[in-house]
Amino acid sequence: MPIAPRMHATPSSRSGSGGFRLVDTLRTLSAPLVLATLILVSYGLLIVWSATVDSSEYNFNRQLLFTGIGLVLMLVIWRFDYTRLSHFAYPLFAVCVVLILLPLLPFIGQSINGARSWVVLFGQQLQPGELAKIFYILFAASLIARYKGRIESGTEYFKCLALLMVPIFCILLQPDLGTGMVLFVIGMVALFAGGANRRWLIITMAIIIVLLVLVWLLDSALGGDVLIKQYQMNRLLVFIDPNLDPGGAGYNLRQAQIAIGSGGFAGKGLGNATQSTLGFLPEAPTDFIFCVLAEQFGFLGSLALIVLYAVVMFLVLRVAFNSYDFFGTLVLIGILGMWIFQIFENIGMNLGLMPITGIPLPFMSFGSSFMLVNFIALGFALSIWAHRAPLKSGVSRGGMKVQ
8 A cells, every 4th residue: 555755843833832833834725725614614503504404303402513613623633644544445444344233233223214324422412424424435445545546457447336235234334324325436546546547436326226126026025124124115216107116115205395395495584494394394403404495595595505516515625636645645535525425315215316325415405424424524625635746835734844
């Protein structure tokens, strides 16, 4: 695995007290990325507040608390040298698998909506599978970076693929189809960016499709609801035929489309989302938060959200192009793959263009574990920016000047 070259600090880069100069430290921060994300987070908090103000199930103060914790974690990771993780592929893999399997343990695991994806620690309900996404991204980047952008051997490719599939199979034991899809996308994007032979990628996709069809046929032969739960199948197919599950996923889809359509061009105004406040829209603060936004702020508010996402994604991509090493680039590609897929899938399922999978909307949906993961991912983006190639100003690596 390639080892990133090190840069050394000169005495002139330190203040008389021995600490780093604050001005040099702040120059390693990507201000545009932080500003754009804070605007996005503030927008999300406003929508979540409006969706939870009269709710006894969702506590907005909890969302605020974990947003604050997320900001602290983001700053800590920004100051952390991410390259220290580039050599720990298998420890990262182990942590990822342990986090995924943690909810399956008795006494601490908890089942919600048919999936055993939660744990209760110190009275707090957390979803370890969300945190596993970060370790999966780091693991995939560390594993694939050693090939230096060229994975042409079929043996090496399928070795990487087999390792990347283990956490996905583990998450399906819960079963958590949404998180499994996110991990699969991250893995495929990492392999593509890592230089995997395109022929092998196409073969992989073909094999996955064939396996899914075989599982579906076998489940049907066994009488259904054996290998694939009926509610999971309904979620995947209801966007084709809303009448398939009129009391479940079909109902959710209809209410989501009514909410979005009723928002019109400029929306009904903050706090006037009747579909969510009157209880017609299930899981409004989480899975269907986009509907709440669209009903209150209409097409203009939805367009503003998409523009904010586009700005954040562009700025993260800019960091990827300026990455210090290939490992950092792959980490950012994994983060982008995770965010873009979640945005596309969540908004798509709200509009009825994608299957309903329960995938939340980054920086917008209610959820403490989910909010922490987004801020941790942002922290790694900031760390990679701070530790990129030497700046023209001579400042790099946490405020240290290049010798």
